[in-house]
Amino acid sequence: xxxxxxxxxxxxxxxxxxxxxxxxxxxxxxxxxxxxxxxxxxxxxxxxxxxxxxxxxxxxxxxxxxxxxxxxxxxxxxxxxxxxxxxxxxxxxxxxxxxxxxxxxxxxxxxxxxxxxxxxxxxxxxxxxxxxxxxxxxxxxxxxxxxxxxxxxxxxxxxxxxxxxxxxxxxxxxxxxxxxxxxxxxxxxxxxxxxxxxxxxxxxxxxxxxxxxxxxxxxxxxxxxxxxxxxxxxxxxxxxxxxxxxxxxxxxxxxxxxxxxxxxxxxxxxxxxxxxxxxxxxxxxxxxxxxxxxxxxxxxxxxxxxxxxxxxxxxxxxxxxxxxxxxxxxxxxxxxxxxxxxxxxxxxxxxxxxxxxxxxxxxxxxxxxxxxxxxxxxxxxxxxxxxxxxxxxxxxxxxxxxxxxxxxxxxxxxxxxxxxxxxxxxxxxxxxxxxxxxxxxxxxxxxxxxxxxxxxxxxxxxxxxxxxxxxxxxxxxxxxxxxxxxxxxxxxxxxxxxxxxxxxxxxxxxxxxxxxxxxxxxxxxxxxxxxxxxxxxxxxxxxxxxxxxxxxxxxxxxxxxxxxxxxxxxxxxxxxxxxxxxxxxxxxxxxxxxxxxxxxxxxxxxxxxxxxxxxxxxxxxxxxxxxxxxxxxxxxxxxxxxxxxxxxxxxxxxxxxxxxxxxxxxxxxxxxxxxxxxxxxxxxxxxxxxxx
Numbered sequence: 001x002x003x004x005x006x007x008x009x010x011x012x013x014x015x016x017x018x019x020x021x022x023x024x025x026x027x028x029x030x031x032x033x034x035x036x037x038x039x040x041x042x043x044x045x046x047x048x049x050x051x052x053x054x055x056x057x058x059x060x061x062x063x064x065x066x067x068x069x070x071x072x073x074x075x076x077x078x079x080x081x082x083x084x085x086x087x088x089x090x091x092x093x094x095x096x097x098x099x100x101x102x103x104x105x106x107x108x109x110x111x112x113x114x115x116x117x118x119x120x121x122x123x124x125x126x127x128x129x130x131x132x133x134x135x136x137x138x139x140x141x142x143x144x145x146x147x148x149x150x151x152x153x154x155x156x157x158x159x160x161x162x163x164x165x166x167x168x169x170x171x172x173x174x175x176x177x178x179x180x181x182x183x184x185x186x187x188x189x190x191x192x193x194x195x196x197x198x199x200x201x202x203x204x205x206x207x208x209x210x211x212x213x214x215x216x217x218x219x220x221x222x223x224x225x226x227x228x229x230x231x232x233x234x235x236x237x238x239x240x241x242x243x244x245x246x247x248x249x250x251x252x253x254x255x256x257x258x259x260x261x262x263x264x265x266x267x268x269x270x271x272x273x274x275x276x277x278x279x280x281x282x283x284x285x286x287x288x289x290x291x292x293x294x295x296x297x298x299x300x301x302x303x304x305x306x307x308x309x310x311x312x313x314x315x316x317x318x319x320x321x322x323x324x325x326x327x328x329x330x331x332x333x334x335x336x337x338x339x340x341x342x343x344x345x346x347x348x349x350x351x352x353x354x355x356x357x358x359x360x361x362x363x364x365x366x367x368x369x370x371x372x373x374x375x376x377x378x379x380x381x382x383x384x385x386x387x388x389x390x391x392x393x394x395x396x397x398x399x400x401x402x403x404x405x406x407x408x409x410x411x412x413x414x415x416x417x418x419x420x421x422x423x424x425x426x427x428x429x430x431x432x433x434x435x436x437x438x439x440x441x442x443x444x445x446x447x448x449x450x451x452x453x454x455x456x457x458x459x460x461x462x463x464x465x466x467x468x469x470x471x472x473x474x475x476x477x478x479x480x481x482x483x484x485x486x487x488x489x490x491x492x493x494x495x496x497x498x499x500x501x502x503x504x505x506x507x508x509x510x511x512x513x514x515x516x517x518x519x520x521x522x523x524x525x526x527x528x529x530x531x532x533x534x535x536x537x538x539x540x541x542x543x544x545x546x547x548x549x550x551x552x553x554x555x556x557x558x559x560x561x562x563x564x565x566x567x568x569x570x571x572x573x574x575x576x577x578x579x580x581x582x583x584x585x586x587x588x589x590x591x592x593x594x595x596x597x598x599x600x601x602x603x604x605x606x607x608x609x610x611x612x613x614x615x616x617x618x619x620x621x622x623x624x625x626x627x628x629x630x631x632x633x634x635x636x637x638x639x640x641x642x643x644x645x646x647x648x649x650x651x652x653x654x655x656x657x658x659x660x661x662x663x664x665x666x667x668x669x670x671x672x673x674x675x676x677x678x679x680x681x682x683x684x685x686x687x688x689x690x691x692x
Contacts, residue, residue, distance in 0.1 A: 037254035038184070044141035045069045046171045048076050048130065050229070050336070050405060051188060051222050052147030053085075054092055058233040060099045060128035062263040068129045068137045080130040088404040088431045091230040101126030135178045143184040143256065145220075146171050146199075150189045152340050161343040161350075163192050169202065175215075176203045182214040184252045188222055190281055190337060192344050196242065196274040216252035218243050219274050221281030226335060227402030239269045242277025282348075285341040286361060291326040292333045293367040299329035299681030300374060309681025310663060329681040331410040331474060331661040332371040334399025339365060339408050372410050375680060376417040379659050382678055382686055383470060387421035391653075393468040394418075395461055396475020396662075397429040397437050404431040410661075411474040412444050419446060419454055426456045426464040430477055465648045470657035473664065479641045481664040649673045 219242035317324030399409035678684030
């Protein structure tokens with residue numbers, strides 16, 4: 001097993017997931033495939049969006065393959081070549097910077113030129129390139145990922161449900177026209193069933209076959225969740241590869257499996273036919289969306305009966321047949337995939353004259369839209385059936401936390417509804433650019449003049465909430481939450497569901513450590529040490545290694561308080577003289593600690609949820625859980641980035657309302673500050689007052 005870097009540590013570390021017997025039967029292996037793979041040395045990715053960019057970065061990071069990402073959008077390519085990537089995903093910047101060619105910060109010569117990569121023992125070199133030279137990249141490629149956009153059609157037959165394959169067809173025709181060598185074409189965009197067959201027909205035209213060029217077409221759907229895309233790529237549940245059952249098709253599938261096999265366990269690389277691969281992506285997203293709509297439907301019952309949707313979801317999630325994932329009630333699902341993929345299934349079902357099947361899947365979309373409207377009506381009702389002239393602070397515009405994607409975000413519908421009611425709206429999101437918010441609202445039909453008059457996009461939550469009548473939580477960003485996170489001690493270990501092998505952080509008192517706020521992180525380590533995000537190896541020798549990352553500029557440094565400095569860029573701060581956390585030189589500086597004295601050959605961990613785990617004010621005599629492999633610490637609990645709700649309360653108009661669309665707030669604390677609180681799936685302040 002490859003050694004994990006700290007980029008991977010920060011994303012949760014590797015984990016073992018069960019594989020079903022059925023999956024094992026269809027798993028690719030050299031002995032069953034019996035088709036020698038083609039050596040893949042160069043990959044070209046057509047499309048630099050949420051799929052193409054992260055996928056290419058991780059392939060380059062975890063393999064020895066040269067990957068070139070091309071796009072017709074020169075501005076987007078320039079952004080990928082800069083320090084301000086066009087999309088936000090946790091861990092993506094560090095990986096891109098580690099392997100990017102022509103890095104603007106010159107990191108390959110300074111920081112990354114000699115570190116050992118996680119998957120081999122050779123010094124890294126630039127392997128990831130971004131370009132607008134599409135034709136040349138196609139000619140150079142052994143394998144091409146097609147990662148172009150496939151939006152829902154807005155015209156003609158299938159309008160509103162069928163996928164628009166214009167970009168896929170254009171990319172395919174370019175490949176057929178330009179390629180000069182035998183090439184494997186990999187369909188990664190989310191597409192309707194039988195699209196691979198259409199691609200095969202296009203690339204098999206006389207224009208290409210007349211040049212003696214052979215193409216093999218594979219379906220390799222992505223299963224990335226935005227906000228965890230890098231983690232999903234580093235440690236996927238499964239890799240699906242669909243191919244024709246011909247010797248050439250199986251050889252192409254084996255070639256792609258070899259690419260992923262450089263870091264993905266072989267039992268998780270599954271081969272199947274093209275139709276099954278294409279439908280598996282649509283089916284997976286449809287089933288996930290179905291879970292969200294189901295719990296949202298239950299949330300309406302809870303609000304009327306007095307049941308608590310969180311308690312109901314928790315009880316259901318404890319059933320091993322159901323599990324806890326995707327059972328959080330909210331204002332509705334968003335993102336680029338769920339709605340689009342369900343519409344694809346609806347259109348496919350109708351095309352096959354399976355109208356009852358189409359109606360079943362369409363009901364999931366209907367419930368999702370109903371949830372947005374129901375939340376809007378509850379807000380209007382609580383604000384005395386009148387929003388005219390009132391200011392609503394909308395916190396969060398991305399469709400979920402840890403992403404800058406706003407496609408199909410519930411915030412778009414909610415803000416549009418508020419504007420229709422003549423409200424004034426102030427919007428804050430920590431990751432979504434201002435122009436993107438304006439564009440989404442305009443594309444949703446909002447009048448530009450009305451937007452100018454009644455909408456403001458703010459640079460902070462405090463500005464958005466100033467003089468507001470109500471706060472509406474739409475995205476579950478951690479900084480909005482005021483919930484207390486339980487301190488982790490050996491006694492609380494089982495409650496936190498820590499699953500770990502024995503041994504790492506010990507004797508922390510000897511380092512004068514008294515952490516205030518901590519994120520637990522996980523890792524895979526070997527006896528030779530552990531790597532951090534920038535690639536510096538912390539040797540497995542006596543004394544705990546410390547990795548320091550300044551969140552303001554992403555700069556990463558390493559320091560060993562008991563030994564010598566381990567990095568080429570030593571820490572120029574009081575920390576270099578003292579390991580006491582109280583002397584940290586910067587706000588929110590992060591540290592990664594781990595004791596290398598006890599390192600099992602392989603240590604697997606599970607992620608402890610998505611929120612930070614607080615170790616606030618842990619006395620020095622209380623031992624931190626001895627089974628922890630890594631711990632990330634910030635210098636001050638008041639600098640953890642969370643909102644000061646007392647400050648917000650002091651600036652709002654009275655009476656003050658909070659509408660918690662994501663159930664991320666401690667409602668008792670808010671009510672103590674004078675807020676009237678309403679939350680999806682629970683009775684709010686108004687209902688409880690009516691009861692009494």
